Amino acid sequence: MDVDSPLRALVIEDEPDAAEFARIALQRFAGMEVVVAGDADEALAALQVGSFDVVVSDIELPGRSGLDILPMVRELAPGVPVIILTAHGVVSYAVEALRNDADEFLVKPIAPADLASRAQELASESREARTRSHITVLAVGAHPDDVEIGVGATLAAHAAAGDQVVILTLSRGGVGGDAAVRRREAADAAAVIGARLVHLPFADTRIEPASGVTAAIEEVVADVEPQRVYTHGPHDRHLDHRAVFQAVEVAARSVPGLWCFESPSSTVDFRPNRFIDVEGFVETKLRMLAAYASQSHRDYMAPDLVRATARYWSRFSPAREVEPLETVRAAEFVTSEHGQEHG
Numbered sequence: 001m002d003v004d005s006p007l008r009a010l011v012i013e014d015e016p017d018a019a020e021f022a023r024i025a026l027q028r029f030a031g032m033e034v035v036v037a038g039d040a041d042e043a044l045a046a047l048q049v050g051s052f053d054v055v056v057s058d059i060e061l062p063g064r065s066g067l068d069i070l071p072m073v074r075e076l077a078p079g080v081p082v083i084i085l086t087a088h089g090v091v092s093y094a095v096e097a098l099r100n101d102a103d104e105f106l107v108k109p110i111a112p113a114d115l116a117s118r119a120q121e122l123a124s125e126s127r128e129a130r131t132r133s134h135i136t137v138l139a140v141g142a143h144p145d146d147v148e149i150g151v152g153a154t155l156a157a158h159a160a161a162g163d164q165v166v167i168l169t170l171s172r173g174g175v176g177g178d179a180a181v182r183r184r185e186a187a188d189a190a191a192v193i194g195a196r197l198v199h200l201p202f203a204d205t206r207i208e209p210a211s212g213v214t215a216a217i218e219e220v221v222a223d224v225e226p227q228r229v230y231t232h233g234p235h236d237r238h239l240d241h242r243a244v245f246q247a248v249e250v251a252a253r254s255v256p257g258l259w260c261f262e263s264p265s266s267t268v269d270f271r272p273n274r275f276i277d278v279e280g281f282v283e284t285k286l287r288m289l290a291a292y293a294s295q296s297h298r299d300y301m302a303p304d305l306v307r308a309t310a311r312y313w314s315r316f317s318p319a320r321e322v323e324p325l326e327t328v329r330a331a332e333f334v335t336s337e338h339g340q341e342h343g
Contacts, residue, residue, distance in 0.1 A: 032120070040064040140231040140285075145292045189288040241265060260325060286306060
């Protein structure tokens, strides 16, 4: 979540004129970026792939109503305020909206400036609160898809909890496929959880800490100021992976927490001692991996193996689905409703 970026609003409205009214009001009077969804399913899909600062919803929608989907909106976008906007200003609607945990109940017709003012107020307060209470995490991988394979579900949990997620990929992966294609795939995968992607052009299979890699990682660490870093571990057959670990260990020396994830080339010496509860986020991880269509022939990308791996590691945790990590350096953990950690 970039605190300097424009506020983003999701408008849920099936009537085209009303949707256009809300879009123009929020853009013109509040400077917001606006996404419009025509029904409940479209709105929930938008919340799964993007982050918003406020949701403005009509009550009467085709299929499920705006009030019916409020619990799901809260689950997908915790802490994001919801404004219920309706042409039916009856007391029962207002009471039901408040009982369903809506933050505001507004009756049409409403002046565009009034709608924008209230939406901006709630969105700004929410973003400030979420920024204060959440952290920035940096995941560093040698090649496109390394990070998603290792901690995709963990990153999805961080994003759902409102944490800022940054993915740093050091090479374009030209040895494993077309570099331009893999670069696009990496961007699509990051977009699934709204992560920021930093993609550097170091040579695939020739990554060395002393060849500028450490300095490049240091620059990203200084820019994003993460509280946690996830990267490759030393117990790995791939030379690039081991080189990235060595570079990150130096470049992220000032970061309070550093953990290593499992990769398909990890050796039997990979011995995790931190197990992240990612129940409910493995499917999001699979959507991230599905972005890498050029790598779909790899056995380790198969959805059944990804799910089985998450279940396998759960034997060390009370959770049902887990991603394992080796601890290099551990700060005190920040508790959130997502991504609970067990060790």
